[in-house]
Amino acid sequence: MSSEKNRVIIIGSGPAALTAAIYTSRANLDVLCIAGYASGGQLMLTSEVENFPGFPEGIMGPELMGNMRAQAERFGTRFIEADASKVDFSGTVHRVWIEDEVYEAEAVIVATGASAKWLGLESEQRLVGRGVSSCATCDGFFFRNKEIAVIGGGDTALEEALFLTKFASKVSLIHRRDKFRASKIMQERASSHPKINIIYDTAIEEVLGETNVTGVKLRNLKTDEVTELPLSGVFVAIGHQPNTSIFNGALKMNESGYIEAVGGETLTSETGVFVAGDVFDFRYRQAITAAGSGCKAALEAEKYLEGLHSESEEALTAAN
Secondary structure (H helix, E strand, O other), X not given: OOEEEEEEEEEOOXXXXXXXXXXXXXXXXXXXXXXXXXXXXXXXXXXXEOOOOOOOOOEOHHHHHHHHHXXXXXXXXXXXXXXXXXXXXXXXXXXEEEOOEEEEEEEXXXXXXXXXXXXXXXXXXXXXXXXXXXXXXXXXXHHOOOEEEEEOOOHHHHHHHHHHOOOOOEEEEEOOXXXXXXXHHHHHHHHHOOOEEEEOOEEEEEEEOOOOOOEEEEEEOOOOOEXXXXXXXXXXXXXXXEOOHHHOOOOOEOOOOOEOOEOOOOEOOOOOEEEOHHHOOOXXXXXXXXXXXXXXXXXXXXXXXXXXXXXXXXXHHXXX
16 A cells, blocks of 8 residues: 655645645645545635635635635645545554545644534525525624524524624524523523514524525424515524544544644644644634634644754764
8 A cells, every 4th residue: 555755734625724735835845735525615605705804895705715725736735636534643654544545744734624514404505605604703794784594592593693683683593492502691682682583493494585595484393383584694503513523533622523722722632733723613713713723733833843853863963
């Protein structure tokens, strides 16, 4: 079984991964980015990004990711459009598999991100980026003076509903059960807010609209009554799932499956393996914070490799 040797392997292709690629490639390191089959991260599902610095008129999510990738390629990053299938970080040289092919590196940056949990409706997926969103702070601005809905019953759903009241004229908070799972203080804030309308015991059966969201079809789970609610946006807030399944047993994770960073920075439980982006940051989940952590991971990896090189030179000098 042959293997390809690199100095740095980056797993992922969102803002964190591509920023790490730009920095490590500019440092003249041999960089391979295993981008995955669905490359580009969650910004590939975002129609327009208005809060990434440097774009006063906004930029389409796929265009932003294309620009970042082109910049990484300009400095020499090589990309593979396939998913990593297995890893082994136990040795000094780290190994990553793509099916039967093995890729080795002295340093690895894990930036596989997290995926939003969806309702599983065809109409929902068809309208993602066209009124359906999983990020209030990313897309709330587009719904000024419009009626929208937030789906969920945990702290995140209530936080997003409260945040969206800054923009929307009305926020319908829709939950399948007869009470929220959120903390009491969040429940009190949501129930007392004049712009929030709470709908319990209700599930969304369909997101309405051809090219943009025009409403939702609701079913009351106790009475079985079906109604339609006209609105312009649907924010799904039922949680995120970190993309960490291939790292089970290889890296230390928290109870929710997010990779744990030593000291809150980018170091992981394994020497020479670094982490960046939403795969460990479950608090902010923004393109700019992911990019920032990608920069940190790259600088830490570069520093680590410099240390390895110095140790090798010292050992060689001592041997002679």
